[in-house]
Amino acid sequence: MHAIRWWGFILLSALALQAHAAEPRWDGLTSDWLEGFHLGGYSSVQANLHPGGRAEASLEELSLLISWSGDSRWKFFSEIEIEQPVRWESGKGLTDQDSVLDVERLYFDYNINETFNLRAGRYLTPVGRWNLIHAAPLVWTTTRPLATRELFPVALNGLMLFGAVPFETRVLEYTVFAEALKDQQVDRDELEYRNTAGGRLNLTGRTEFGLSALEFNESTAGNQRYRLMGVDFLSRYAGWEISGELFQRWLTSGGDGGSGGYLQAVAPIAPRWFAVGRLENYKRAGDGSSDRWLIGAAWKVAPSRIVKVEYVGGDEERPDSPKGLLASFAILF
Structure with missing residues (x-):
């Protein structure tokens, strides 16, 4: 399985780097710049029993x-992921043909002063909340709302200016970003986006409010330009x-460009x-629409481990929006 061999190479290289960080150099001096390295990751497995009886399961991702x-x-961060290294489907058996090696994030941060920071590299597009915390151990459900991944580019290669300023008793976080280099590799069935630029504001507190805006070209017919x-x-209490989240897109030439959103509630029961x-709802010209409802439960085994079980219903099932009974286990390490 070529994907697993790739993962093994990456993991061993990173472990060797971390081990070297703790060792003295040949001249007896410690390598201070290596001592700041940290290694971690996350992974998840999931299963889906579809309404028609078809079943599938997968090692959904391995992220370093x-x-x-x-x-x-200066600071540095990277996330290298193998998507679906192993997948099983009833009647077809095991396969690794769906595996993809993806550089999700790889960037450098430079702290200019208390208010301004500069980021350069590949980063998650600062739009909404789910896209920024999408890792399986950090979200409550196995499935992800369509509107949080199909209406805008989920990651960019470019520059970002970000920081925070006091706002009465709260903090106002800001982000301004622009694409500088197009993706050199596009995953299967993935839309291409170009010339993306935008910004985001987030007001912290017990209840947080966010506002996002961006403009981009989408590689659909006519290479149309959109504004979103x-x-x-997000509100938490006891x-x-x-x-x-709610999104609306418009064509810069005029006309509706699609919309979508979701509303989610979590309640402690034990x-x-x-x-x-x-x-949740999702709608886009040329891609149809999707309405979904979900009910389920999550067991926080530990702060870094979570088990999720849910049933997803709604209109017609689609490859990027499954229905039926789903279960998953995710771990952050």
């Missing part, structure tokens, strides 16, 4: 996280959580057990 933070103003506006919120419910 490498970060560095020294005494200087998004609003989002173990309860409610969150939502120690480390939570009930989860979600409603």
